[in-house]
Amino acid sequence: MKEQSNIPTSKVERAGRFVTTGLKVGSNYIKHYTRKLMDPSTTKETLHQDNAADIYDTLSNLKGSALKVAQMLSMDKGMLPKAYTEKFAMSQYSAPPLSGPLVVNTFVKTLGKSPTQLYDTFEMQASNAASIGQVHKATKAGKTLAVKIQYPGVANSVKSDLRIVKPFAIRIVGMNEVDMDKYFDEIESKLLEETDYKLELRRSMDLSAACAHIPNLRFPGYYPDMSSERIITMDWLEGKHLKEFLLTNPSQEVRDKIGQALWDFYQFQVHSLKQVHADPHPGNFLMRPDGTVGIFDFGCVKEVPLDFYENYFLLVDKEVLKDEKRRHEIYTNLEMIHPTDTPKEVEFFSGLFQHMIDLLTLPFTVENFDFGNEAYFNEIYAYMDELYNMKEIRDSKVARGSRHSLYINRTYFGLYSILSELKANIITGNSRIKELAKS
Template sequence: MSKKPVTTRSGRFLKLAGMTASVAGQFAGQRARRVLGRESDEERSRQYARMADEIVDTLGELKGAVMKVGQVASQTQDFLPKEFSDALQRLQKEAPPMPFEVIRQQVEAELGAPLDELFEEIREEPYAAASIGQVHRARMKDGTEVIVKVQYPGVDESCDSDLKQLRMALRFGGLLRMPKESADRLFEEIRIRLKEELDYENEASNLRRFRDYHQRHPWVIIPRVIDSHSTRHVLTLELAEGDHLRQVTPERYSQETINLLGERLFVTMADELFDFQCIHGDPHAGNFAFRPDGTLILYDFGCVKSLRPSVVAHYRQALIAALDENYEALDRHLIDLGARVAEKPAITPDYYAMWRNMLIEPFDGDEPYDFGRSDLHQQIAAHTHTVFRYLDRLQPAVDSMFIDRMVAGHYWILKQLGVQAAFRRHLESYLRDEPATAST
């Protein structure tokens, strides 16, 4: 029998407080065994895994802000034990849905009328379910096919207390491996982005901005907002359908078309970063769809990051320095980005060279790179332990965190699509401030 959803602020607080107390108790016991010399590496790993499982299970049940933070944290693995970051990967999968009766009450309260007066039809089975809300397909009275995105009750009001409890659990469990000042900046940035994502009126505004910007890309589709049926907690959009990533198969998509989609994904991402200076900050596979004619469909603009021109300039200069193997300049630009602690000694060139030589692989030369066969993510995972040598000199780069998240998300999409493409020429054109143009 499924558990009754926790939708009240007090219920969420008690659930998270219980999780925090349990994790803190487990960590205290682990620390005592370590002091007494009774804990092996294997036992410590098992204990971390148990704590991580408890945290992840609770976040998945509660959904909302804490589940979203867990998804973000799963992509910030340098500062978490491997057992925890591995467990967090479960939160990237589609969340179990809320009962339709909860969704009905939320929609009717927000839009001020019974469902049968608002829509000709609305399907009870979710079209998709995520961390802060779920989507249902519907038809308007005039026959327009739409999707209705409904925020889970209580999520918005509980955001701040949820984040506070999650941070306490990570800290008391010995899982947050960063200085307090860095953690403060990181959680504040996440809180701001979550507050924006929880405001569907803000998302509607983002959708309009990105639709206007991508008019220059006739192969990009972004759904239109239905204003009459949208509020802070309900967002109704015209239906724009395409194939999910797993439906992009050789039977329907030639390798040439897949490569074209990859090129268009790269240009879309780079244009947003270097020209629009405002990026789609949640680039997982569920937020993209594809068509055999090379069309891209972009969904979910709740998580959008507007970038200061100085951040984009420093990011560009850091990439140029890395490509040129100018590690002294790279160190300076990373300080400017906030990724390096300015008061600490410079990091050795061989450390930067190791990462540079690894990460440049998809852009190394004019021959197509086979993303489908790429093991770049495995190489990165195998070297993440080296970060701890310089943990006192490195810190989460809050201003560019969502750029890194966007780049990592696009890598996984290119890999899963099986794109074979040479992006070096495109990249160099953006670094020269001469945006490339994708094939049409």
Template sequence: MSKDFPSSKFERGSRIAKTGLKVGTNYAKRYLRKKSGKENSDSDSDFHSENAKEVFKEFTNLRGTALKIAQGMSMDQGFLPEEFAEVMTQAQYSVPPINKALVRSIIKRELGAYPEQLFESFESEAFAAASIGQVHKAELKDGRKAAIKIQYPNVRENIDSDLGLAKILVKRIVKKGADIDPYFNEVKKTLLEETDYKNEGEQIELFRDRFGGLNIVMPEWIQEFSTDKVLCMTYMKGRHLGEFLKEDPDQKMRDHFGQLLWDFFHQQIQDMDYVHADTHPGNFLFTYDGKLGVIDFGCVKKFPKEFFMDYLRLLPTHLEDDKDAIRELYEKLNVINPNSDDPDDEERYFKFARNYGMTFAEPYKYESFDFGDEEYRNTIKYFTKDAPIGNEPRGSQHFLYTTRVHLGLYNLLMKMGARVNTTRSKEILSGMLDVDFGELVE
């Protein structure tokens, strides 16, 4: 087994526990210094960043579930100090690949032969490496170009132990007494699905059937060379967002791809089916013939209908600024606690969340909305960085993924500086919620 990839439960557990103990001790010492007046809040930012770097370094070496947790930490859920989230964003892309010999042995074990025997050609250097697997280019013997995703060793087998140890670490950081179990249970459920590559292959086919004929393209699942730990799919040409923006595309091109992303998001809502729940730049391609490529289907979610409809109802209630209806939905979705011991604190959070919701609803006020507007981007940035939550998780556990989808979409559109037409999206939502968006924004 590769020395640079600890895959046994004992070794992984020891390293996570050691990291957790070190970080926990750092926080405990700091708490005592603060109580004695020997340290002020001015040093908070550096302190959180240094501890986050310690966690990130170890989680990157561990990859797998540990790195997935780091990716989750990079999304603003109100769990963690913002400096933690800032450092953890690196988990989306700064992952070293495993060595070539290990790659060959995984393919031999899973597919029954070495890559040079199975494929016309196979590139031993991975062209993409993420939290639970890495991707290699290959050419099949029938001439098709393929992308082969290989899962790191023992990722699925270590989910329980990794999550258990990560929970201990997170409990040292979040507010004392906070109930984090529902969130970890949701993460576990999703990870079990993400580490089943056969399930991902089936999702690829499902999405191809749903969106075939639109300007959305997905790879084709090649079952012959796929198992639950190796995924073979056709290779898609295109560029990721960063490469696309380096080409300095004109506004028309930015708007074109932005509209495809916006419409893809709303079409998924209308279907009330599985939603692509990992909306970050690495999972989308901008093809050279003007289509939007979607290339990763590990994280897809089918939300409970009651939660999903309540989540959608937040939009018209915020557009109408119906405070009573907003409060009722917030209580139902566990965003605010009507029985809190600190009603003043709860009211402060209600006002913050309501204003945040109003900001998210803003694009639907117009027939066309410019996500490149600097003032709007600064407002979103303010809310995602300055939530007055005190390291306390809030809201249904399903917000872990609706936030990833929704905030991810807005971040993509803002980076693109895209202008989108909202007419069709409002028609979709009007039909689902039985509301007239024209009346709401007059």
């Protein structure tokens, strides 16, 4: 893959790239409608492919917050047209890497030494490159290391990038600006945390230690003396990312072991630690033929407020939800319905949310769940598509759902997606969650 010798860091230059991309997108729409005049049977598939390619090309070269938003959108298969999902998914671990001089400059600026002075060996070509940073392989005192380097200008461009990318997100997703305003504040706070590598190092060490007892998980050791505000040095983990791993045709037993380990990892964090690794895209996991899975990158950690946690997981309790008054109270607490809603709106949205909750919480209500059940996921995607196209939802003047739900929902959607790809059949019942809490 071609390396980048520079990244636009000024607000003016980055905004200019977006304006150029906006013109390309506009041109793509004109081409689409021209084709449609010539051939009324023309679909939007080519339009989506052209727009996805142009937008991703810009975002992957700008890196940072803009590319991170694309990565987040790619994880929700029900939110975007397929062309966007597939293209944006490349941001998970295959964005264009930085050139050698930029890498060396980051070391000298933040650690006062070049990579060759700090490590015994250092591979200048990146092993993978994502939205916030890229990873290089190194060795020191007989140990193989992974060195994560943050792209220049990322931390300083979070706020301005999000302001620029918002119109693209609104147009692609079809969400009202009021919804975006509510959630972009949450996204901004998390992205600012992700650019703080000292915070990430601390969280990585703490959460790895807290989850070390969970079977079949592997975490790297971390090296604070070879880390800085823009560099993190950790042990190199062997393994394959999800798509590569599945190409090896692993047995069902191995798929189930990995699936169980991931399920346990997330349930223990949410229910026992009240904080969670909230970036469950495939680029953050390395899967192995023995059924173990390596986990790294604790840059995005969502702390779960107790009142939100209590209300959110009451949604799993079918007995509680049978009480209409109690259900209304929970929906209100979670901002799914609002005090300003008319009785008709309360009835309408309560019905929609109840069906969605019944679908999404199903794994929690049974002892074992087969995530290889394609009919289950097809039903979810069909219902999400139905909601997306409902005029009442698109015309809603208020955002539905607490800001805290953004990253918690994202975490579970990401986890479900990985378990679905693995076709894992695992223990998901409440007894398993209680067992993890005791360990």
